[in-house]
Amino acid sequence: MAAVHELSSGMGGIRTAGDLVSRMVMKGMKLNAAKDYVADKLHCSVLDLSDTFAMKEIRESLDIGTVLDRKGASNGMEAKFNIEKILGIEIPSVTNFKKKTGLL
Amino acid sequence: MSEFFTRLGDGAAVMMSEEDIRYDVEDGTADAADRGEIPELSKEEIDYLVEILTMPMKNVSVERGKEGIMTFDAGTLKLPVRAGIPVDRLATLMMHERVLCSDTMELCTTDYSYKSIKNFVQEEAMTMELAQNNCIMPIFYGAMPNLGQYTKPDGPIDNWSELLPMGKIAEARAAQEEAVEHAVSDMVFITGQMAEAGACGIQFDTVGASGDADVLAALMAAKELKKRFPNVSIEMGMAGEFNLGMHGQLEYEGERIAGLYPHKQVKMAAEAGVDIFGCVVNTNSNQTFAWNLARALTYAKACVDAADIPVVVDAGMGVGGVTNTNTTPTDVTSRVSKALLEIAKVDGL
Amino acid sequence: MTKEEYIEIAIDTMKKGDADAAAANMNNAIADGIDPAELLSEGYSAGIREVGDLFGKGRMFLPELMLAADAMKAVSAIVEDEIAKKGGTSEKKGVMVLATVQGDVHDIGKGIVASLIKTQGVEVVDLGRDVPAAAIVDKAVELNADLIGTSALLTTTMGEMKVLEDLLKEKGLKDRFKTLVGGAPVTERFAKRIGADAYGEDASQAVSEVVRLLG
Known part of the structure; x- marks a missing residue:
């Protein structure tokens, strides 16, 4: 079911900009x-x-995570640090990370 | 006259003429309009729906650029529990992010009720922290208000489903009001813990399954959560196309909750601080897929038109026009997907 | 007052769930020489059907539905007494064993069905939820029931209805009890496929089917 919806009408998650658009819809x-x-x-x-195709290049250049991981590329929390800055929003888990590591 | 492959509400295959499909579409939209006191689909929308239903392809998809966001209720229940795949929840989230390419995902536990989670919320919060460290996509935490769990023998309160048939209406209403207090307290506590653990969003799912008191509890919890954690997104998915009046007299901000259809449910949810509304329309197993989808679109479109917040439609088994069978046919699911995005213009599923 | 006026009041009392007013209207009608069975059928039964429709559309709620069912029971009792006075029988119309099948705990709908069937003078023994087929059959035999009704809300539990049908056949009891099935995923096609005698799409159809099965 999930796969069919994703293929039929989903944005495409981190293959594309699905996660980013979702973050704004969630607001x-x-x-x-x-x-x-x-x-x-x-x-x-x-x-x-x-x-x-377009989003792979954009995601790689902005270092916000892609489906196929690459050596040295940001992933997980690291990618979200970059997403937070690019979208100009606060991501709660990033704030938590910063607090725990003395960045805030 | 040529006939087209389509299905009945329980998923059984059937061949129907375009004329019969159109008749069912018109009947389905008329039924929703009558019940919900909302507009029927327009002639152009009906024509396009018939076109989608009679497309010869097995699976269909939205036009490029019309994609919506995908959210998942009962998220981590599906692969490790229901499908029995021996993976943990973190692996499930990663599979959704990396393999299925889900736009968002929900962390949840097997007993999908907030009351049950109270006993192990710290462990759930730890899992959320781990998930947030590893995932890029937004992760929700979700469960149901499930007020029934507060009744005897599972909880401290008399069971209103037993009191009502005995004619003890005042007692049944009082029991529901008491359950609301317990549920709000539990939900605010648990969702607060998950918000502190870094959840991107909180999902109140299948709201109204135990009637209008269930809805009131979720609205009150959402309002309190939004006050405490304004940056945490709240999604509220409903249980049915109208709020079942188990109590019948409960109000939220001066408006009766029971009997509200999606276009009014969404207003109430937005007032409570909900960011994304999950519209639910039940599938009638006895009617055709065409009838059910037309009906779902009519409710969903009215809801989208009325909403100031994004609307996602629950398009799982037995809801949103999807047939009532465990293994839903892909021809059905893909047509539901396309029609909801392109005709009802929902923000996602 | 005319029969039509009594009918109008009867429908109104059902919609208001007013047992006292419903009973008073029936007593007044009987005193005026109106046939109580006709008033029951054309007035009160029509009223409760309307209540069922309004409930199905979310314009009337469960407490009101239960009040209407109570009012119906009060009126039915008067009619039965009246029939008995005239030398007829006021015995119950039948016994029905009702349950949500094993593995399924959903019983809100079943409770509504039970309440409405009781208004028809049928004794309903509700075994609750998550009831194994064997326990349902045993109780039906013990009570010498006429009907067995089962409900399922899940596609994963509706198969238990076939288990019940198979058990009845295995025990040679299939002809002894009429079976009625219902619940969201259940359809008339499914009912026929497993060999059930009747199917109720909603509470109102379940009542009509019970009345039909009891002849």
């Missing part, structure tokens, strides 16, 4: 506004947000 932003917001922050088109 109460309607879908199209969230897509516009993320596209603006990533300096790409709205169509690029669900295009695997």
